[in-house]
Amino acid sequence: MTTSKLGLCDTNVLVYAADRMSPFYSSSLALRERGLQGEIAFCITPQILFEFYAIITDPKRTKNPRT
Numbered sequence: 001m002t003t004s005k006l007g008l009c010d011t012n013v014l015v016y017a018a019d020r021m022s023p024f025y026s027s028s029l030a031l032r033e034r035g036l037q038g039e040i041a042f043c044i045t046p047q048i049l050f051e052f053y054a055i056i057t058d059p060k061r062t063k064n065p066r067t
Contacts, residue, residue: 008045015028
């Protein structure tokens with residue numbers, strides 16, 4: 001059996017890392033930054049980016065939507 005050390009970054013991690021008011025902000029931001037700096041290996045698919053955009057720009061889904 002082959003295992004991979006590559007993880008898939010969930011949309012929620014990106015959403016929480018973009019929302020300073022979230023109780024998960026600090027841990028999500030740290031996880032995202034570790035991935036961006038190459039300390040951990042994870043990938044972000046186009047579908048995750050589409051979901052992230054849809055969530056942060058929708059006033060029905062977030063308190064402070066982006067324009």
